[in-house]
Amino acid sequence: MSAAPSAPAGAPDTGPGRRLFFVRHGETDWNVAGRLQGRRDVPLNALGRIQAAQVGRVLNQLVGDVAGVHYVSSPLSRAAETMRILRTTLDLPASTFASDIRLAEISFGRWEGQTWPELRRRDHDGVRRRDLDPWRFQPPGGESYLDLCARVEKAIADLPGDAVIVTHGGVVRAALHVLAGMPEGEAALLPVRQGAVYVVAGGVFKVAD
Template identity: 50%
Template structure:
């Protein structure tokens, strides 16, 4: 029988690049003060949710993308849960989708550099590969082995692109819609029984 709670996903808190609309991809950009508070807020929300469902957070596995913004979010979240901040795992497969040569650019700047490519991406976001980067399809392939290893109740801190890919893989969101779904910071996303729900 499938467990009622499959796993929890938290997007990292805000960075200055998020605020500026820059493509972060796999660049190691730190949280800003708002992002630090969002990370703590997500931890408080998760604490209430786990308490309500009678789940002891100390019995769960915690895993994060190894980038600084996700690790800092995880440590804030674990502190809010009353757990040792650094006692979690990292997994390279949870890194954000790679934007290659476009990392650090805003979309306006990318359009100025490569207007035809940006137009092509708009037509087929799921399969488009930026110069030196990867597509959402590539990201989904990268996540599949990790999905096979997850445990019920895992707490995962990752990225917006990762959440979108998982929404397609696990909840059947069409590839024409998944790349455009808004992924909130400071909230908790639960995947269970082929669905997802925000808290």
């Protein structure tokens, strides 16, 4: 279990008793290979589907009234399939959930599909600039974490109450910064686990699996 400090002044409030359950999609073959996925629509692999079912079982213990919360997913197939599997595990209709493009993964632009070792050979200067400031760096044709935070903050503000949010590692990092005050440098490098649930409530977070 992990916890973060109170959210900074001006950050969106999760509201009294409001709980947000962030889930990173299950594993893909590109995760295994270390390829930057970003907006590429890469499907789950066999382990990813197992992880999605495991998350459903974790949520069943955490949420309580699983039919009484809002469910929203990134539209990318690896997130949407994770949501369908976890809802099936919760005995809920598989496809009855919302989709929000603002919850899609951070865009790596022309870097997508490459591994970090490949990028260090092909765009050494660009990777070095990112290493110096990973929160504000914008890959060629892509987004920075500052860009990502702006759209994630708006998506969260539109949620009607308690919610299960199936999304991506970058979005979870942005949400923990926006909602729980995780420092930029820490959030940018945070390993976001698959098969786990990041619960944010009252300006702090915990991880359950």
